[in-house]
Amino acid sequence: MRKNSKYKLTLLGSLFTLLMGIQLVSGRSNLSDSYDRLFNIVTWISIVVLLFVSVLMARFVLKYREEVEGARSPIGHTMAKKLEAGWTALAIFIILVLMAVSYPTLSDLDDTVAAGTGEKLIIEGTANWEWVFHVQNSTGGVDVIRPVVDSNNVKTTTMTLEVNKEYNFIFWASGSWIHSFFVPDLNIKMDVNPGTNNSISLTILEPGNYVVLCAEFCGAGHSQMRGVIIVE
Numbered sequence: 145m146r147k148n149s150k151y152k153l154t155l156l157g158s159l160f161t162l163l164m165g166i167q168l169v170s171g172r173s174n175l176s177d178s179y180d181r182l183f184n185i186v187t188w189i190s191i192v193v194l195l196f197v198s199v200l201m202a203r204f205v206l207k208y209r210e211e212v213e214g215a216r217s218p219i220g221h222t223m224a225k226k227l228e229a230g231w232t233a234l235a236i237f238i239i240l241v242l243m244a245v246s247y248p249t250l251s252d253l254d255d256t257v258a259a260g261t262g263e264k265l266i267i268e269g270t271a272n273w274e275w276v277f278h279v280q281n282s283t284g285g286v287d288v289i290r291p292v293v294d295s296n297n298v299k300t301t302t303m304t305l306e307v308n309k310e311y312n313f314i315f316w317a318s319g320s321w322i323h324s325f326f327v328p329d330l331n332i333k334m335d336v337n338p339g340t341n342n343s344i345s346l347t348i349l350e351p352g353n354y355v356v357l358c359a360e361f362c363g364a365g366h367s368q369m370r371g372v373i374i375v376e
């Protein structure tokens with residue numbers, strides 16, 4: 145009975161971790177497909193590693209438990225060396241595979257920025273934990289959109305963009321610390337660093353309301369720093 149419940153617990157734990165790791169993926173911008181592909185590859189590699197480790201752990205818990213005296217003799221030096229070399233090589237191999245599959249997506253991202261012909265859009269992360277959007281208006285000027293603050297001090301900045309139109313997002317930190325512009329439903333996450341302007345060229349393919357968060361723990365107002373991109 146004891147043997148069984150240990151097994152069940154390990155299994156349950158593994159299943160929970162596995163489910164937490166799987167997310168629904170979407171294709172809502174021109175960059176989503178390659179990003180989703182990469183995300184799926186990384187997820188599946190993680191699942192295989194997780195299952196391998198969990199199964200091995202469950203097996204060892206049962207095989208080398210206290211009651212089984214005879215089974216607990218140490219392995220020899222040669223075998224230990226082989227094991228060590230084996231898992232080092234395996235880890236290096238996995239990292240090389242991850243590097244190989246990430247490279248095309250990352251260089252793609254870089255190319256779209258260089259080739260971007262879209263409308264300029266400045267995303268400012270301020271020192272007061274606000275997103276401020278600088279958007280071109282119909283008369284050729286620039287609208288500066290500041291956040292609306294609610295009773296919980298949540299600061300929400302809202303801008304409206306056009307579907308199927310290319311935009312060049314340029315990120316600017318006007319304070320002296322880092323933010324990260326994060327739109328989960330569009331698969332965008334870009335650091336907003338003082339001193340450099342990261343950029344991304346993006347075409348949103350589906351109308352909707354997309355929530356903007358800050359993904360860099362940037363200080364006291366981090367969780368109140370919100371935004372909404374309305375795409376129509």
Ligand SMILES: [Cu+2]
Pocket residue numbers: 269273322323324358359360361362366369
């Ligand atoms: Cu922030």
